[in-house]
Amino acid sequence: xxxxxxxxRHLVRRRGQEARLRCSPxxxxxxxxxxxxxPEEGLKFMVYLQxxxxxxESGMPKERFSAEFPKEGPSILRIQQVVRGDSAAYFCASxxxxxxxxxxxxxxxxxxxx
Amino acid sequence: xxxxxxxxPDLILQEGANSTLRCNFSDSVNNLQWFHQNPWxxxxxxxxxxxxTKQNGRLSAxxxxxxxxxxxxxxxxQTTDSxxxxxxxxxxxxxxxxxxxxGTRLTIxx
Numbered sequence: 001x002x003x004x005x006x007x008x009r010h011l012v013r014r015r016g017q018e019a020r021l022r023c024s025p026x027x028x029x030x031x032x033x034x035x036x037x038x039p040e041e042g043l044k045f046m047v048y049l050q051x052x053x054x055x056x057e058s059g060m061p062k063e064r065f066s067a068e069f070p071k072e073g074p075s076i077l078r079i080q081q082v083v084r085g086d087s088a089a090y091f092c093a094s095x096x097x098x099x100x101x102x103x104x105x106x107x108x109x110x111x112x113x114x
Numbered sequence: 115x116x117x118x119x120x121x122x123p124d125l126i127l128q129e130g131a132n133s134t135l136r137c138n139f140s141d142s143v144n145n146l147q148w149f150h151q152n153p154w155x156x157x158x159x160x161x162x163x164x165x166x167t168k169q170n171g172r173l174s175a176x177x178x179x180x181x182x183x184x185x186x187x188x189x190x191x192q193t194t195d196s197x198x199x200x201x202x203x204x205x206x207x208x209x210x211x212x213x214x215x216x217g218t219r220l221t222i223x224x
């Protein structure tokens with residue numbers, strides 16, 4: 001049973017470009033969470049999605065960041081007009097349903113903004 | 115929001131030693147998980163343990179929910195155990211967003 005998959009594993013962007021990070025949850029999981037690990041701030045929650053719905057985006061920066069989890073395909077975290085401060089590791093986690101508390105984490109995407 | 119404190123922040127041991135890592139949290143939780151972040155940055159799920167005791171090989175964990183702490187035990191440490199160990203709890207019952215501690219950096223020397 002494959003785990004949570006994220007791609008790309010490493011992504012380099014220049015300031016002002018767009019970054020798209022993809023997350024495929026474990027088979028049978030319909031809940032996805034995104035977390036960000038900044039160098040001096042530890043791991044922080046960003047957004048919680050179910051298929052076609054954003055449940056909680058209280059940790060998302062107000063501008064330039066968006067997330068989706070379409071009916072078909074992976075969840076996408078999109079960062080527009082990246083800045084150097086967006087350089088971080090972005091982790092995706094999944095769980096099978098709302099009343100199942102354990103979250104299973106992917107390997108992460110390391111974003112470097114030049 | 116809920117606060118999570120891990121101790122010690124750093125731990126340096128020789129191969130073969132045993133260690134205990136602690137996680138204190140400030141409120142009732144539905145979820146408590148332990149992770150190992152290896153030197154390559156990957157987060158490895160170790161335990162889902164909101165209460166009780168679990169063991170997996172050389173690792174075991176205990177959570178005393180009524181006293182709001184959890185302990186991770188590593189026995190007979192190996193160099194591959196090096197990395198950062200994180201404890202994470204959910205924010206409030208049903209909120210389903212994990213709040214992470216700052217981690218314990220474990221270094222196992224050969």
